[in-house]
Amino acid sequence: MQETKKWRNYSNHLYFYHPKCFPNLIFVKIMEISKTYSPAEIEDKWYSHWMENKYFHSEPDGREPYTIVIPPPNVTGVLHMGHMLNNTIQDVLIRRARMMGKNACWVPGTDHASISTEAKVVGMLREMGIKKSSLTRDQFLEYAWQWKEKYGGIILSQLKKLGASCDWERTSFTMDPGYYSDVIDVFIELYKRGFIYRGLRMINWDPEAKTALSNEEVFYKDVISKLYYVKYKIKDSEQFITVATTRPETILGDSAICVHPEDERYAKFVGKTAIVPMINREIPIIADAYVEKDFGTGALKVTPAHDENDYELGKKHQLQVIDTFNDDGTLNANAQLFVGLDRFVARKKVVALLEEIGQLEKVEDLKNSVGYSERTNAVVEKKLSMQWFVSMKEISGPALENVLNGNIRLHPNKFINTYKHWMENVRDWCISRQLWWGHRIPAWYNENGDFVVAKTQVQAEKLFKEKNIAYKNIRQDDDVLDTWASSWLWPISVFDGLKNPEGEITYYYPTNTLVTAPEILFFWVARMVIAGYIFEDDKPFSDVYLTGIVRDKQRRKMSKSLGNSPDPLDLIELYGADAVRLGMLLCSPAGNDIIFDEKLIEQGRNFNNKIWNAMRLIKGWEIVDGDNKNNAVAIKWFDAKLNNTIKTVNTHFDDFRISDALMEMYSCIWDDFCSWYLEFIKPEFGKPIDKRTYDITVAFFDRILKMLHPVMPFITEEIYHILQERMGDIIVADYPIASEINTDALQQGEMAKDVISKIRDVRAKNSISPKESLNLFIMGDKTRFAHVDFVISKLGNISAFEQTTSDIENVISFISGGQTFYLPVNKKIDIDQEKAKLQEQITYQKGFLMSVEKKLSNEKFVAGAPDQVIDIERKKKADAEEKIRMLELSLQKLG
RNA sequence: GGGAGCAUAGCUCAGUUGGUUUAGAGCAUCUGCCUUACAAGCAGAGGGUCCUUGGUUCGAAUCCAAGUGUUCCCACCA
Numbered sequence: 001m002q003e004t005k006k007w008r009n010y011s012n013h014l015y016f017y018h019p020k021c022f023p024n025l026i027f028v029k030i031m032e033i034s035k036t037y038s039p040a041e042i043e044d045k046w047y048s049h050w051m052e053n054k055y056f057h058s059e060p061d062g063r064e065p066y067t068i069v070i071p072p073p074n075v076t077g078v079l080h081m082g083h084m085l086n087n088t089i090q091d092v093l094i095r096r097a098r099m100m101g102k103n104a105c106w107v108p109g110t111d112h113a114s115i116s117t118e119a120k121v122v123g124m125l126r127e128m129g130i131k132k133s134s135l136t137r138d139q140f141l142e143y144a145w146q147w148k149e150k151y152g153g154i155i156l157s158q159l160k161k162l163g164a165s166c167d168w169e170r171t172s173f174t175m176d177p178g179y180y181s182d183v184i185d186v187f188i189e190l191y192k193r194g195f196i197y198r199g200l201r202m203i204n205w206d207p208e209a210k211t212a213l214s215n216e217e218v219f220y221k222d223v224i225s226k227l228y229y230v231k232y233k234i235k236d237s238e239q240f241i242t243v244a245t246t247r248p249e250t251i252l253g254d255s256a257i258c259v260h261p262e263d264e265r266y267a268k269f270v271g272k273t274a275i276v277p278m279i280n281r282e283i284p285i286i287a288d289a290y291v292e293k294d295f296g297t298g299a300l301k302v303t304p305a306h307d308e309n310d311y312e313l314g315k316k317h318q319l320q321v322i323d324t325f326n327d328d329g330t331l332n333a334n335a336q337l338f339v340g341l342d343r344f345v346a347r348k349k350v351v352a353l354l355e356e357i358g359q360l361e362k363v364e365d366l367k368n369s370v371g372y373s374e375r376t377n378a379v380v381e382k383k384l385s386m387q388w389f390v391s392m393k394e395i396s397g398p399a400l401e402n403v404l405n406g407n408i409r410l411h412p413n414k415f416i417n418t419y420k421h422w423m424e425n426v427r428d429w430c431i432s433r434q435l436w437w438g439h440r441i442p443a444w445y446n447e448n449g450d451f452v453v454a455k456t457q458v459q460a461e462k463l464f465k466e467k468n469i470a471y472k473n474i475r476q477d478d479d480v481l482d483t484w485a486s487s488w489l490w491p492i493s494v495f496d497g498l499k500n501p502e503g504e505i506t507y508y509y510p511t512n513t514l515v516t517a518p519e520i521l522f523f524w525v526a527r528m529v530i531a532g533y534i535f536e537d538d539k540p541f542s543d544v545y546l547t548g549i550v551r552d553k554q555r556r557k558m559s560k561s562l563g564n565s566p567d568p569l570d571l572i573e574l575y576g577a578d579a580v581r582l583g584m585l586l587c588s589p590a591g592n593d594i595i596f597d598e599k600l601i602e603q604g605r606n607f608n609n610k611i612w613n614a615m616r617l618i619k620g621w622e623i624v625d626g627d628n629k630n631n632a633v634a635i636k637w638f639d640a641k642l643n644n645t646i647k648t649v650n651t652h653f654d655d656f657r658i659s660d661a662l663m664e665m666y667s668c669i670w671d672d673f674c675s676w677y678l679e680f681i682k683p684e685f686g687k688p689i690d691k692r693t694y695d696i697t698v699a700f701f702d703r704i705l706k707m708l709h710p711v712m713p714f715i716t717e718e719i720y721h722i723l724q725e726r727m728g729d730i731i732v733a734d735y736p737i738a739s740e741i742n743t744d745a746l747q748q749g750e751m752a753k754d755v756i757s758k759i760r761d762v763r764a765k766n767s768i769s770p771k772e773s774l775n776l777f778i779m780g781d782k783t784r785f786a787h788v789d790f791v792i793s794k795l796g797n798i799s800a801f802e803q804t805t806s807d808i809e810n811v812i813s814f815i816s817g818g819q820t821f822y823l824p825v826n827k828k829i830d831i832d833q834e835k836a837k838l839q840e841q842i843t844y845q846k847g848f849l850m851s852v853e854k855k856l857s858n859e860k861f862v863a864g865a866p867d868q869v870i871d872i873e874r875k876k877k878a879d880a881e882e883k884i885r886m887l888e889l890s891l892q893k894l895g
Numbered sequence: 896g897g898g899a900g901c902a903u904a905g906c907u908c909a910g911u912u913g914g915u916u917u918a919g920a921g922c923a924u925c926u927g928c929c930u931u932a933c934a935a936g937c938a939g940a941g942g943g944u945c946c947u948u949g950g951u952u953c954g955a956a957u958c959c960a961a962g963u964g965u966u967c968c969c970a971c972c973a
Contacts, residue, residue: 033932035932035933036933036935037935220972227973243973244973245973246972246973247973258973291973292896292973295972295973296973299973300973301973302973303973307973308971309971309973310973366972366973367972368972368973369971369972370972414899414900414901415899415900417898417899417900418898418899418900418967418968421897421898421899421968421969422898422968422969425897425898425969427969427970518967518968519967519968521968522968522969549967553906555966586907586921586922587907587908587921587922589907589908589909592901592907592908593966593967594907595906595907597906597907597922599922599923600907600922602935603921603922603935605935606933606935606936607935608935609933609935609936610932610933610935610936612932612933613932613933613935613936614932614933615932616932616933617932617933618932619932620931620932655911657909659908659909660909663909663920663921666921667920667921674932674933675937675938678932679937682932685931686931757938757939760938760939761938761939761940763938763939764926764927764928764938764939764940765926765939765940767927770928770930770938844917847917848916848917851916851917852916855914855953855954858953858954859953860952860953860954861953861954862953863953864952864953864954865914865953865954866914868914869914869954872914872915872916873914875915876915876916879916880916
């Protein structure tokens with residue numbers, strides 16, 4: 001780096017030293033606004049200001065509402081990149097709606113997340129040396145609430161750093177007293193209506209912890225197991241049938257052998273009786289298409305008590321259910337053999353015994369996946385137990401219908417197929433969970449196992465009494481409800497819709513947009529829709545915007561365990577919230593995964609800086625009265641350009657194409673406003689700007705800031721106030737709408753840009769300094785080239801001549817907008833290279849012309865294509881011919 | 896095993912009911928620049944077998960079929 005200039009930054013004032021300009025000074029203070037944008041204090045300042053002015057708060061009034069309910073993050077959660085993306089999008093939507101004059105209401109809150117919270121509390125207790133099993137339910141819940149008060153909701157305060165304009169006065173929690181009671185009321189209501197029932201279900205059992213596990217608490221591992229081939233004797237015969245099993249110890253609980261009905265090998269056995277080895281129990285041989293002919297031997301042993309499919313099979317064929325295990329995983333009396341031994345010890349003994357009696361045919365290795373308990377790492381056992389279910393088929397009709405008919409729109413709509421498939425094959429929803437943290441199921445049992453469903457013990461006793469059933473020592477169900485059985489009421493309960501149906505729910509419901517991840521489309525979104533139609537008789541939201549998953553550069557999902565996720569708060573501190581918001585949005589079209597790269601955030605920061613410097617430029621000008629007419633063309637062009645951008649941006653937003661809207665703004669601001677417009681109107685250094693141009697430029701900047709505010713709230717608010725002193729804040733300013741677009745001005749500006757770029761290219765390629773004057777010649781009719789004035793005034797050192805014939809030496813030509821331009825240069829140009837360049841273009845144009853001519857000479861095309869298309873082709877042909885003519889002329893000239 | 900999606904520049908993606916050129920953007924790359932708003936910058940350039948093979952059509956990146964690759968969801972793995 002040459003030592004001609006030095007910059008110094010002393011206490012935010014920038015000092016500048018230049019030996020030519022200021023030979024006698026060391027440093028000169030030139031400006032009090034710092035050269036780079038520093039977000040930290042600015043962000044805190046404006047967030048507090050917005051809060052003080054209650055801009056985020058909403059009460060029903062005469063305006064049209066725009067409502068978003070936040071997907072409540074786990075109360076235990078900390079902010080991760082997924083939240084950043086998701087909440088940035090919500091904030092963009094809500095801020096834009098607010099500026100559009102709507103009553104914007106964004107309801108924040110958290111989800112009690114029964115499983116993960118309970119796991120965290122259990123973990124904390126373990127560290128304190130307390131076992132969950134040593135506590136009563138109430139003691140445990142007390143710890144859980146303490147934990148929630150201490151650590152819960154950190155995530156919400158983190159969202160503030162991002163700039164989220166939630167109505168914090170409305171913060172909700174799925175276990176708030178009112179919410180809790182809604183969940184219970186809904187259970188009772190659905191039970192009364194017959195949509196909730198009790199049924200047997202195979203659940204996951206952890207024999208070590210002696211507790212049931214929910215599906216989410218089981219993790220599967222691929223392991224190499226042994227597949228044992230065991231011979232079962234056919235009764236009254238010397239024949240055997242061989243089955244393959246990975247769990248020989250469950251042979252003791254077999255109730256049938258099953259083969260495929262079309263399996264010829266075994267047809268002769270169907271209907272006969274087989275004899276269980278070792279214990280000699282007689283079991284039937286049945287046929288069912290469930291069995292795969294190609295697996296193992298094609299014959300399956302059926303153990304209804306210890307396998308879900310076998311249970312279903314058992315139900316279908318009315319087989320005996322023989323439970324051979326105790327709760328701790330040891331064999332019970334039903335097994336007859338090896339009673340009291342652990343299941344894995346028993347397995348070895350069974351195998352040894354089978355071998356001894358000659359009924360073990362062979363053993364093979366088999367790769368299969370085995371479920372383990374997340375809590376104890378024990379192999380999970382399947383166990384039959386009574387659970388609560390919601391009949392989904394009967395209540396999900398409207399939820400499917402209203403997505404298919406477009407009443408609820410999914411963005412992107414490719415998810416409709418997935419949604420449809422799920423809804424059409426919906427299975428009953430098991431809503432009981434074997435946990436303590438959550439909404440306790442309002443069912444009460446007497447000593448005989450009779451039950452009633454009631455909110456309180458008193459009401460339950462009353463119900464028992466009415467039914468004339470004994471109700472001494474009744475006790476409440478131990479289980480709690482699935483988390484989704486509370487969060488499906490979220491858009492209703494946060495507005496107290498169940499208890500106060502005539503209240504503000506009538507104003508805010510249905511909400512407008514839900515922003516969430518596709519992975520919970522069924523778990524949560526579909527269920528909210530179902531609940532909406534049951535309890536409010538209306539959809540919960542009109543649009544669902546599905547975001548992608550945030551992944552790292554290797555496309556791995558970002559997760560704590562992989563340690564591949566940056567801490568969002570660190571990013572905000574380093575780059576500023578606006579930069580992070582922009583960076584996240586830049587690469588996240590709806591429904592697509594986003595590959596996170598810190599470079600994107602850097603790009604966001606650079607964009608902030610660009611805008612900041614545009615402001616510095618404008619603020620640095622001295623203003624004099626007047627109107628510099630030279631700027632008129634640029635002003636007209638940029639006005640058209642900006643209106644066009646605003647129009648496009650608004651269309652993209654309305655279509656939920658947020659990253660497209662963003663890119664449109666980005667290039668309009670960076671390229672058109674900064675690189676073209678400001679460069680054009682910028683007075684020479686040290687000279688003042690005329691007031692008219694200044695005022696118009698500030699007005700342009702104003703509209704740009706407003707357009708950008710939803711995406712980058714902090715910097716826009718700051719510059720909005722630096723630019724002009726004013727009363728109002730940008731957060732509640734009117735969102736810009738496009739006025740009429742002067743398409744002529746727009747087109748001419750774009751053409752002029754193209755010519756200028758091409759001239760710059762000529763300079764770059766021929767090493768001609770920007771300071772060197774050039775003449776510009778135009779072949780043909782100058783009136784066809786109205787934007788030439790723009791080019792001339794922009795470049796200053798270029799003159800245009802109308803040229804009909806020419807014998808200029810050392811000329812370089814280029815084409816723009818169907819017009820040929822000539823630049824005579826003082827340098828010796830490489831004629832062969834110029835010729836080759838021209839020849840290349842001619843070849844291209846001729847090829848193009850051929851393809852057009854081929855189309856036009858095709859009778860079927862002329863007959864079949866619409867007139868409009870044919871006209872376009874004819875015009876293309878004429879244009880290409882003209883271009884070729886021009887190029888050939890240029891080529892001739894080179895000799 | 897059932898279902899859905901995706902495949903376009905080195906990367907991430909647009910490409911609107913098939914027709915505005917022989918396909919666009921951002922990033923990355925390359926070249927030249929300390930130029931009084933910004934080197935976190937400016938100016939310019941290069942880069943594509945639109946996965947493959949068929950089909951429909953006057954016309955296919957776009958519609959259809961098959962294949963290949965890939966991702967996700969659900970169920971399960973005797």
